[in-house]
Amino acid sequence: xxxxxxxxxxxxxxxxxxxxxxxxxxxxxxxxxxxxxxxxxxxxxxxxxxxxxxxxxxxxxxxxxxxxxxxxxxxxxxxxxxxxxxxxxxxxxxxxxxxxxxxxxxxxxxxxxxxxxxxxxxxxxxxxxxxxxxxxxxxxxxxxxxxxxxxxxxxxxxxxxxxxxxxxxxxxxxxxxxxxxxxxxxxxxxxxxxxxxxxxxxxxxxxxxxxxxxxxxxxxxxxxxxxxxxxxxxxxxxxxxxxxxxxxxxxxxxxxxxxxxxxxxxxxxxxxxxxxxxxxxxxxxxxxxxxxxxxxxxxxxxxxxxxxxxxxxxxxxxxxxxxxxxxxxxxxxxxxxxxxxxxxxxxxxxxxxxxxxxxxxxxxxxxxxxxxxxxxxxxxxxxxxxxxxxxxxxxxxxxxxxxxxxxxxxxxxxxx
Ligand code: BES
Ligand code: ZN
Numbered sequence: 001x002x003x004x005x006x007x008x009x010x011x012x013x014x015x016x017x018x019x020x021x022x023x024x025x026x027x028x029x030x031x032x033x034x035x036x037x038x039x040x041x042x043x044x045x046x047x048x049x050x051x052x053x054x055x056x057x058x059x060x061x062x063x064x065x066x067x068x069x070x071x072x073x074x075x076x077x078x079x080x081x082x083x084x085x086x087x088x089x090x091x092x093x094x095x096x097x098x099x100x101x102x103x104x105x106x107x108x109x110x111x112x113x114x115x116x117x118x119x120x121x122x123x124x125x126x127x128x129x130x131x132x133x134x135x136x137x138x139x140x141x142x143x144x145x146x147x148x149x150x151x152x153x154x155x156x157x158x159x160x161x162x163x164x165x166x167x168x169x170x171x172x173x174x175x176x177x178x179x180x181x182x183x184x185x186x187x188x189x190x191x192x193x194x195x196x197x198x199x200x201x202x203x204x205x206x207x208x209x210x211x212x213x214x215x216x217x218x219x220x221x222x223x224x225x226x227x228x229x230x231x232x233x234x235x236x237x238x239x240x241x242x243x244x245x246x247x248x249x250x251x252x253x254x255x256x257x258x259x260x261x262x263x264x265x266x267x268x269x270x271x272x273x274x275x276x277x278x279x280x281x282x283x284x285x286x287x288x289x290x291x292x293x294x295x296x297x298x299x300x301x302x303x304x305x306x307x308x309x310x311x312x313x314x315x316x317x318x319x320x321x322x323x324x325x326x327x328x329x330x331x332x333x334x335x336x337x338x339x340x341x342x343x344x345x346x347x348x349x350x351x352x353x354x355x356x357x358x359x360x361x362x363x364x365x366x367x368x369x370x371x372x373x374x375x376x377x378x379x380x381x382x383x384x385x386x387x388x389x390x391x392x393x394x395x396x397x398x399x400x401x402x403x404x405x406x407x408x409x410x411x412x413x414x415x416x
Contacts, residue, residue, distance in 0.1 A: 038070045040098035043077060043090035051076040057101035066093065066101035125411065126329045132404045136334050138253045139396035141389035147248050148303070148392075149383060151241035156234040157223040159198035159271035165190075168199050168221065171248075171268060175203060178252055184259040191270075193281050198222060198270035200278040203251065207263040207407070212292050214263045215406045216359075217250070217399055218279070219243030219299040220272030220350055226377040237383050238366070239376035242392055243299030244268055250399035260407035262294065269350050272300075273377075279350035287357040294413065295323055296361035297402045298351035301376070302395040303387040306367030310337040310391060313365035313372075317343045318352040320360035322413050327362050330401045337394050342368045360413045364398055366391070 045058050045065040053067035069077065069090070077090055097104050151157075154167050168190060175188055185206065190199040201221065207213060221244050223236025235241075247266055254264075271277030286293055305311065312331070314324055331339055342365070347353075351361035366372060375381045 038068055039074065040066060040068050040093050040101070041074070041090040042066055042093055042097075042104060043069075047077055047080060050080070057105050059105040064105060066098070066105060125326075126333050126405060128333050129404075132401060133334055135253055135257060135404060136397040136400045139249060139393050139400065141393040143252075144245055144249050144393055144396060145383070145389045147245035148237055148241045148389075151221075151244055152235040152237035152382060154223075154235075156225065156232055157221060157236060158225070158232075158234055159196045159222050159274050159277065161232075164196070164198040164222075164270075168201050168268070168270070171201055171221070175201075175248070175251070178248075179203070179255055182255040183257065191278075191282065193270055193278055195277045195281065196271040196274065198278070200270045200282060201268040203264075203266040205254075205260065205264040207261050208259045209261045210410075211263050214265055214291060214293045215260075215403060216265045216267065216293055216296040216354070217247060217299075217402060218265075218267030218269055218296070218350060219247055220270075220278070221268035222271055222273050223381075224273035224377050225379060227379065233379040234377070235379065235382045236376070237381050238301050238303045238373045238387060239381055240272075240300050242301060242303040242366075243395065246299050246302055246392065246395040246399055249396045250403065253396070253400050254403055257404065260403065261409075262407045264403055264407055272350055276347065276350055276353045279353035280356075283353045283357040283359065286359070293354070293359045294411075295320075295326075295402070295406050296351060296354040296359055297323075297327075297399060298349055298354075298361055298363040299395055299399065300349040300363065301366045301373065302364075302392040303389070304366045304373035305388045305391040306371030306373065307340060308338075309388055310394065311367065312337045312339050312394065313342040313368045314339045315344055315348070315351070315363040315365055316341050317345065318347050318355040319362050320355070320413065323360045323362035326406070326411070327364060327398065327402070330398065330405060334401055335394050335397050339364070340368055344369060364395060 040056065043065055048055055048065045048067035048069070051069065051073040053069040053073050056066045056068055058065040074090065093104065151167065157167050158164065172188055172190060179186055187204045189202055191202055192199055220240050223234040223239065225232055225234035247268065251266055267282065269278035269282070272279065307313065314327065316324065328339055331337055347356070349363060351363045354361040373381070
């Protein structure tokens with residue numbers, strides 16, 4: 001929002017000078033029998049200064065001012081603007097507006113912000129689709145909570161734990177059940193890795209008309225305890241039972257949608273906490289096989305509303321501007337959370353693996369990195385009142401919409 005600057009000490013000199021000029025001009029105009037009637041107008045700040053008007057209030061961001069100008073000054077302003085091919089360059093204010101010069105500027109600053117937001121939104125390539133909206137709105141915070149409770153009930157999902165695949169095998173079995181009766185065929189498989197004993201789980205829904213074009217949605221299914229004296233419990237409710245559960249819930253909703261034109265691949269990655277292990281191998285193989293992965297959505301931590309409910313961080317490093325723009329459009333068209341750009345400063349999750357291989361990835365995040373959940377990687381990362389399933393529910397919606405929008409369009413990443 002624009003910064004409203006009223007009579008500050010630094011502005012006093014300018015105001016005094018303006019006042020002096022104002023009086024000189026008044027005397028001058030009176031001497032030359034020009035109308036002495038001064039008026040309060042809304043105008044460009046620089047121009048109001050240039051003609052020596054009395055600045056009643058100014059907004060340095062919109063560069064607008066409410067100024068008290070003589071008829072002569074108004075004429076000068078008009079000449080100045082016409083010479084630049086513009087209109088008079090000021091707007092007369094009503095008595096009420098003139099009495100509250102700060103209010104109008106503050107309102108205008110808000111309007112200015114809206115225009116900027118709208119012109120950004122102009123980049124939107126999406127037209128609202130009622131069926132997509134209905135699908136997204138099936139996302140249910142209570143079901144999400146049940147799924148997070150189940151995933152975080154394992155003592156640990158650490159990739160170096162004695163039995164690092166219990167939760168992976170269990171999810172495989174559950175998904176087999178949950179996806180019964182889906183409108184499309186699917187394949188569920190575990191993927192072995194060289195770098196860890198833990199496996200990645202993948203669900204593939206082949207595309208109808210362009211199966212070679214792939215939309216990836218994923219999150220890490222492992223957890224870690226980095227505490228020194230706290231034992232080995234690593235429930236990882238937020239990091240990352242939350243993102244894993246959003247993916248599960250999204251799939252359960254998408255089960256009632258038509259087969260997509262492009263292929264959907266859902267991943268629950270192994271060993272992220274030990275250095276992005278699963279996603280590094282999977283994305284490297286994809287590149288080696290020249291797999292046509294169009295877009296990658298990464299979900300990692302979606303439950304802690306550290307910047308406020310429905311305020312969502314958008315990670316801008318190791319991600320794709322093209323996909324951030326699409327996610328921003330998905331958000332403004334359907335989900336309507338507030339997106340805030342933020343950086344991790346390093347490859348903080350599996351999106352970085354895909355990015356490194358030249359694929360387009362995007363990561364919406366629970367908050368900004370400075371306000372994120374700091375209980376992660378400890379036994380305290382459990383479901384508690386600080387977490388919000390309503391907040392996290394938006395991330396199920398992002399997943400459903402990412403699948404529907406990108407899976408059924410011919411949008412392609414820009415070629416550099
Ligand atoms: N979920 C965390 C961190 C995170 C922060 C992800 C912000 C997404 C946005 C993640 O699981 C993690 O702990 N990553 C490691 C890095 C990895 C290469 C071992 C970290 O941040 O230390
Ligand atoms: Zn994580």
